Amino acid sequence: MIAHITKSPIGWFAFDDSGELLYYQLIRPDPEEALGVLTKPIPKTFFNSIKGYETKEDGFARDIISNRIREYALSLGFVETPRELNEFLTSLGILITKKKAKKFITKDKLIVQASSTLDDLNKQINTFFEHLCEWYGLHYPELKLDNEKYVKQVAQYGLREEMPGFKTSSGLALSERDIEIIKSYSSFILSALQLKKELEKYIKEATRETCPNITSLIEPLLAARILALAGSLERLARMSSSTIQLLGAEKALFRHLKNKKKVKPPKYGLIFFDKRIQNAPKGEAGKIARILASKLMMAAKIDYYSGRFEPKLKDDMEKEIGRIK
Amino acid sequence: MKEIFNGVFRVGKNIYTKNLTPGSRVYGEKLFVSAGVEYREWDPTRSKLSAAILNGLTTLPIRSGSVILYLGISAGTTASHISDIIGKDGLIYGVEFAERMMRELIPVSEKRKNIIPILADARKAEEYSWIEKTDLIYVDVADPQEMEIFIRNAKMF
Numbered sequence: 001m002i003a004h005i006t007k008s009p010i011g012w013f014a015f016d017d018s019g020e021l022l023y024y025q026l027i028r029p030d031p032e033e034a035l036g037v038l039t040k041p042i043p044k045t046f047f048n049s050i051k052g053y054e055t056k057e058d059g060f061a062r063d064i065i066s067n068r069i070r071e072y073a074l075s076l077g078f079v080e081t082p083r084e085l086n087e088f089l090t091s092l093g094i095l096i097t098k099k100k101a102k103k104f105i106t107k108d109k110l111i112v113q114a115s116s117t118l119d120d121l122n123k124q125i126n127t128f129f130e131h132l133c134e135w136y137g138l139h140y141p142e143l144k145l146d147n148e149k150y151v152k153q154v155a156q157y158g159l160r161e162e163m164p165g166f167k168t169s170s171g172l173a174l175s176e177r178d179i180e181i182i183k184s185y186s187s188f189i190l191s192a193l194q195l196k197k198e199l200e201k202y203i204k205e206a207t208r209e210t211c212p213n214i215t216s217l218i219e220p221l222l223a224a225r226i227l228a229l230a231g232s233l234e235r236l237a238r239m240s241s242s243t244i245q246l247l248g249a250e251k252a253l254f255r256h257l258k259n260k261k262k263v264k265p266p267k268y269g270l271i272f273f274d275k276r277i278q279n280a281p282k283g284e285a286g287k288i289a290r291i292l293a294s295k296l297m298m299a300a301k302i303d304y305y306s307g308r309f310e311p312k313l314k315d316d317m318e319k320e321i322g323r324i325k
Numbered sequence: 326m327k328e329i330f331n332g333v334f335r336v337g338k339n340i341y342t343k344n345l346t347p348g349s350r351v352y353g354e355k356l357f358v359s360a361g362v363e364y365r366e367w368d369p370t371r372s373k374l375s376a377a378i379l380n381g382l383t384t385l386p387i388r389s390g391s392v393i394l395y396l397g398i399s400a401g402t403t404a405s406h407i408s409d410i411i412g413k414d415g416l417i418y419g420v421e422f423a424e425r426m427m428r429e430l431i432p433v434s435e436k437r438k439n440i441i442p443i444l445a446d447a448r449k450a451e452e453y454s455w456i457e458k459t460d461l462i463y464v465d466v467a468d469p470q471e472m473e474i475f476i477r478n479a480k481m482f
Contacts, residue, residue, distance in 0.1 A: 007455075008455060009455055038455050062454060066454075066455075066456065066457045066458050066482070067457070067458045069457045070457065082414055083413050083414060086413065086414070086415075086416045086438065086439055087438045089416065089441055090416075090434060090438050090439065090440065090441050092441075093418075093434070093441030093442050093443055094431060094434055094435060094441075094442060096443070096444075097427060097431065097442040097443060097444040098431065100444045100445075101424050101427055101428070101444055104424040105424070
């Protein structure tokens, strides 16, 4: 005769072939304890308490318990009311889910967030700068400088008459009030620029730490952008090298897939921002992209699964790139 | 106000459910008090089930006290209304794969105590084989294998 054994959120149960309850051990209605029951093997003492039967842990018993858990929870005195059982099961579900969710939140998620923030910030700084140029250009249209220098000068000097090298201007003369607000605006842009630098520094450091292999192959900022596009290091680690090669070129890829005869497939996505591809002579860029992507694929897998640094990857890649030339 | 299904009320063009946790909202829906009872508006643009009801769904097998397996529960927008209908004696086992949506669901669950969050893949029902047999399965997973998932879960639970 066989005793069918199973674990359940309320304890361990044994049934005979006809489904009659042979033996059981309840736990206290404590979610932590229930989690232990579900995750650990059934204790030996439970098996040993059943005499005269061959014991077997199986789906037969699990089926019975999942049909009758309410019945048993009440009749065996695990809880007094169905509501109590509901509340107990809910806390158990929350406990299990919170534990599981913790594993999903990893350090690479920080990089993903920081990198997309940086992308957005860059776009916004550009718009800010355009506004400032239009605005201050009304006053001093002759001022031509790099973005950052321009903002700094306006923030520092304000009125054109104060600027070094000022002679004449065709712009509008501004009052104290007009220039004050422009000055505050340019100091605001300056602080955004400062934040951008901090973000870049942070991303560089964090990416080097979390993905030593990927960052040995490409710039950490680019690595972070690729990571952000993939969503997480785990997802990147599961990608094929062709997917990595075309990350960010989805639009071009699908345009090609729709109309294969007329539209050529893209050669690279985000990895185009790598200097070796950008500076490659015509006809070689695609080949380099392919090699780079295949090494990145391996690097992502090493970074995710072992985290050990493999200097060989970079040497291999450089050799292979050298060979195509 | 007319009760069109067990626990679902209709006033004009809108439908409502009795708020299980009076005073609190789940997704920014409108609250409405009538004869001392608080109701939550069930927005058809946020919930497919609400849209189905407003478009003339003929039967709604959800009752007070139902035990439901909800695959693809997401942040619990629809589920919160089902939770209102089934009340404290009913129970929803809510399966969701996305950790991000779970983060929204857990506070709802903690408050209502009749929604069990389960962070798992509905394709791998073994991962949550500890749950009980349910009266009803509600499936809203965006997956090409939606039907296969439904059938497998229906066989198990």
